[in-house]
Amino acid sequence: MIDPALFEENERTASVADERQYVEVGALDCECGKRLESVTVAYETWGELNAEKSNAIFLFHALSGDAHAIGWWDRLVGPGKAFDTDKFFVICSNALGGCQGTTGPASTGPDNYFYGSSFPMITVGDMVEVQSRLLDHLGIKQLHAVGGGSMGGMQALEWTVRFPNRVRHCVLTATCGAHSAMQIGFNEAGRQAIIRDPNFSGGDYYESKPPDQGLSVARMLGHLSFLSQEAFEAKFGRRLQNKTTPDMNFGIEFEVESYLNYQGDKFTKRFDANSLLHLTRAIDYYEFQNAERAEADYLVISYTSDWIYPTSQSIALETQLIEAGKNVTRHEIDLPYGHDAFLLDGDQQAVLIKEFLER
Incomplete structure (x- = not known):
């Protein structure tokens, strides 16, 4: 039985502007050597931040997603779900370079002209740097977890080494440490x-x-x-x-x-x-190389039918993390949906994530 939602991608990921919040996080010296004089971040939050500010989870979207994680990941984010908004304060922002509120090529620069061709080449590292400034704005020093699938998984992975003391758990689903030639x-x-x-x-x-x-x-x-x-x-x-x-x-x-x-x-x-x-260029450039600095525990999930981000890449990532002395749990889930299984699996994946976050 094939889930009908698999063929409703545009409907599932339709952008929602009503609940977005915006914050200006300053200038950014991009890794390519160019500079963005001002960066705005669009984000949404769900749940309540506790007094200790220790229950925050930062989720990252895939290529065509946005800050509305409760929409595109509706089977995993919400009250009583894997990323339980009754228990956790869940954050999601539109990635740098995107087109749903965060500064990107379609934004206007300081000269009030669209960036267009002048927008600098960005990296996953640049995305993570901007996200860290959002976290600073929210007054959160450490995250209970980061998580994401596909491009979102790369951002989560990078968080664990770029800001190792700010992440306790990392959920990686249908992702990899570096793209293959294909x-x-x-x-x-x-x-x-x-x-x-x-x-x-x-x-x-x-x-x-x-x-x-x-x-x-x-x-x-x-x-x-x-x-x-x-x-x-x-x-x-x-x-x-x-x-x-x-x-x-x-x-x-x-x-x-x-x-x-x-x-x-x-x-x-x-x-x-x-x-x-x-x-797409940013995730093609990405190559996770050194996990030595990471302090997080990792959950790595893949799907049997995902031929574009195959289980072999999850195994390679697991091996890399274990060799660096990290605590890693890996699971392969048998579902027939392909790569987008990570967006629709609110059952097997949800159980694994929920158990992992309770550690």
Whole structure:
């Protein structure tokens, strides 16, 4: 049985602005050598911070997510759930370089012009630095836990070595310590779809037509990598779209084609092409190398059907952490959903996380 929510990605991750809060965290000297004179962070919180300020959990979103973790991770975040908002003070912010409130390419700089092509190349380390300033703003010295999947997992992992005395537990799901050649290749194919769109204009398209065609294709490619073959077969098979015989042209023939086109086009209404370029490049650059400084305990979760972030990468990460003398628990969960299983699994994954956070 395939979870219907697996094919409702845009609906599940629709941005919500009402509950966002904003804080300006100062200038940022990016690791690439360039400087952002002012950085704004959009964030949301749930639950109550205790008097000791010891019950905070910082969650980090994946590539196309935002600060609304109670939306895109609704099966894990909330009262009585794995990240229990009756017990914990849960924080989530939009990543640096994103397009849902935190400073990114679509933001205006000090000169009141869109950054566009002038936005600096960013790293996962830059994202984490900005997040640490948000934590300072909230007056929280140490986190009970950090957590995330995919790109969010990379941020959580980096937190444990960049700010080792600020993290006690780290939840890593469907992620890795460094992208493989194939993962970089998928991201590059998506980037090229955007860059080769005639409307891309070198990244300076904010006062004209955006490169929606390229962004849509990039999202179709990404979406294919996020799901499993079993999921696609169960949902679509080779069924034609509203017809019994093919039209013998290059229009929409199969149901799966209609679905991918719909998801790709809808994505352009909520995401910025430059943000996709910058965020995918940042996670391609990322390489977790030295766990010696980390003080956190780790929970590493992978899924049998996740072929884009396979279990072999979780095993490699586990080995790296154990060799550094860290306390690591790893689990592989058997679900047929593909990479996006980490967003939908509110059962097996939830039990593992809940037990881990109680240690």
